Amino acid sequence: MDEETVLMARLxxxxxxxxxELYARLGPHVYALCFELLQSREDAEEVLQDTFARLSSGPHLYRPELGSPRAYVYTVARNTALSRLRARKARPTSLDPALVPAERLAAHTQDLDVRSSVHTAMETLPRxxxxxxxxxFFQGxxxxxxxxxxxxxxxxxxxRLRRALLAMRRRLEDA
Incomplete structure (x- = not known):
């Protein structure tokens, strides 16, 4: 039995x-996953806490025959993050630029430009x-x-990671 399975049994x-111990082992990876899905530090931190709170209150829900403890924790985190995204989309948001501070709007636009550039550069790399x-970088x-x-x-x-990062750097500098 691996250490994570033993930890789940102890839990x-x-x-x-x-x-x-599970938090120390998996917390950074779960945070990276949540941040990738939510694109918000605050939301990622909250989902990280919610994930481990659910583990604490419902360890009996883990079934080893269905997968590793790591996969189970990631699944709980992913589902919690997706629920948060659905709730966020359900909330009405104002699209009136007069109601959105100009600095925030500019930062958001710049962030989208950077993401688009990174995405385009990634697509030029081998799969x-x-x-x-x-x-x-995204799964941690x-x-x-x-x-x-x-x-x-x-x-x-x-x-290969170093080569890929150097290729990304060149493509982003050229963009």
């Missing part, structure tokens, strides 16, 4: 320290390099975790 039997960058996986998940030598992961 199931009321061991609060197990929750703290395999795109996946490595997504794993590292470490280089060894990527190597294991992609069945690649660690050195290859590091080299």
């Amino acid at each position: 199931h039997f009321g061991d609060g320290a197990a929750l703290a 395999s390099d795109q996946r490595l960058l997504l794993d590292a 996986l470490t280089h060894p975790e990527i190597a294991t998940a992609r069945s690649m030598p660690l050195g290859t992961v590091k080299t």
